[in-house]
Ligand SMILES: Cc1cc2nc3c(=O)[nH]c(=O)nc-3n(C[C@H](O)[C@H](O)[C@H](O)COP(=O)(O)OP(=O)(O)OC[C@H]3O[C@@H](n4cnc5c(N)ncnc54)[C@H](O)[C@@H]3O)c2cc1C
Ligand SMILES: Cc1cc2nc3c(=O)[nH]c(=O)nc-3n(C[C@H](O)[C@H](O)[C@H](O)COP(=O)(O)O)c2cc1C
């Protein structure tokens with residue numbers, strides 16, 4: 320029995336619901352030596368900014384129980400090199416390419432999306448609003464409903480392609496931010512970005528990261544991600560992409576049952592470059608074993624006591 | 626160059642000291658492909674804690690038997706678990722990763738310097754230098770005499786060996802940089818000499834300062850905390866004198882020593 324794995328996110332049809340998360344899969348071909356990225360439903364590329372960024376001082380990463388902290392600092396090649404050097408590598412791949420972008424101001428997000436929207440190889444956008452807004456004392460756009468609204472408006476006016484807004488969990492009321500994004504024109508939401516975290520070396524009394532705090536990812540954040548997904552699912556009716564600590568097909572199923580239409584696999588790529596395709600085959604086995612012919616029929620089937 | 630991800634059976638594991646282990650694994654493809662200075666990324670435990678792979682230099686590669694050896698110090702939970710594994714257990718390896726030392730056709734003398742567990746890549750390097758028929762000088766500094774081992778085959782092969790220990794229990798009291806200082810003082814000419822250094826960062830910085838301005842090319846093998854080991858996560862950055870960051874895993878781990886900014 321063939322399982323129909325396709326899912327729809329806005330106007331974007333994915334051939335299957337397993338994507339790789341921004342910042343954990345490079346520009347899409349770095350792991351090609353291990354498997355064919357065309358197996359994936361889609362690739363979300365590393366966050367791109369207008370200018371190239373060198374990134375933060377080191378140490379940039381630290382391990383914590385079942386998790387890792389990073390403060391990479393959005394190191395990336397900048398939008399021009401992305402267009403001339405990175406996107407061409409993805410020509411011919413049978414998978415969706417989702418360009419992830421970030422700006423210092425709401426207008427910069429618009430400029431980036433305008434620059435990329437006409438390119439055939441960009442199928443959709445993921446808007447990273449977890450980065451500092453230079454006009455608001457560096458508070459992340461995604462921590463403020465008004466700033467989120469501004470960014471999404473700027474982006475929406477520049478493209479007809481699917482716009483996915485990536486939410487940060489580091490907020491009091493994620494539903495308020497999610498609603499602002501949808502009202503301003505987001506087609507879908509992805510969640511979560513990393514959780515603010517910190518670790519200290521007790522011998523040296525120094526923080527393990529040069530920047531002191533960073534973003535926590537990996538299995539440690541999966542329960543947080545699921546709860547955030549659940550909160551947003553209860554209040555809004557847009558496609559959601561689940562992210563956070565997904566290491567197995569079972570983890571992914573938790574997100575699908577809770578209401579995710581697709582998932583992004585992040586930190587797992589570092590530990591097992593083949594992890595995303597293993598998750599995909601696990602999902603196929605799950606469907607086959609239960610006689611499920613259409614994958615999308617399992618989405619949002621969480622059983623709640625009424 | 627093809628990188629592998631493979632589950633590799635343990636052929637043997639022995640304790641060199643109470644903290645230093647030598648682990649031999651069966652992995653013919655990695656053994657065949659590995660070059661000195663390259664590393665393998667080891668999934669020490671099948672659970673998610675510890676989460677990340679651990680990088681270890683290839684310490685020896687036996688193409689005939691299809692085995693590689695790792696030499697590691699037990700310092701935390703990953704290496705403690707690795708030590709508990711016995712023969713027959715398997716360990717998942719990714720590798721060989723990184724760019725090894727550049728070994729050109731030069732016939733010049735090789736000056737190999739290792740601090741502590743810098744001997745892990747250094748031994749493999751010396752093996753290959755000897756295969757190429759190059760004269761080798763080996764300077765090795767450790768904490769104490771008990772951490773000095775495995776030199777017999779190098780002595781037989783004619784390697785000129787200089788030792789130093791922090792506690793003075795063997796060789797010169799002090800560090801390997803003390804050995805280098807003495808060597809530079811006593812050498813009439815540095816012509817036809819090429820340097821290689823592996824060890825902790827303070828030692829690399831000291832070697833950089835000692836050779837600055839001298840006509841001696843030195844390649845240094847660096848360490849930095851890693852996640853992916855393949856250039857994807859941008860986590861293992863090291864600052865260069867140019868002000869740019871390079872990735873230890875994919876641009877290195879071997880760099881021309883004068884290019885690295887050890888202050889940063
Ligand atoms: C390219 C390279 C080659 C290496 N080769 C060797 C070798 O041949 N023999 C050897 O004994 N050690 C080597 N190391 C260091 C080795 O990776 C660490 O000692 C090991 O990861 C410690 O793991 P742990 O779980 O016991 O320690 P923990 O302290 O519990 O580890 C916590 C985290 O910090 C990282 N970490 C801790 N110490 C280091 C370190 N010195 N360098 C980089 N990351 C570190 C770990 O990988 C892990 O992510 C190498 C490191 C690099 C980058
Ligand atoms: C090293 C690293 C770099 C990341 N870089 C980005 C980035 O550039 N843009 C972004 O939107 N998210 C970035 N993320 C966040 C991931 O895309 C993902 O949201 C997060 O890691 C949670 O998923 P995980 O637990 O599966 O890793 C990064 C995460 C890691 C670990």
Ligand code: FES
Pocket residue numbers: 850851852853854855856857858859860861862872873874875
């Ligand atoms: S460890 Fe990821 S880039 Fe080097």
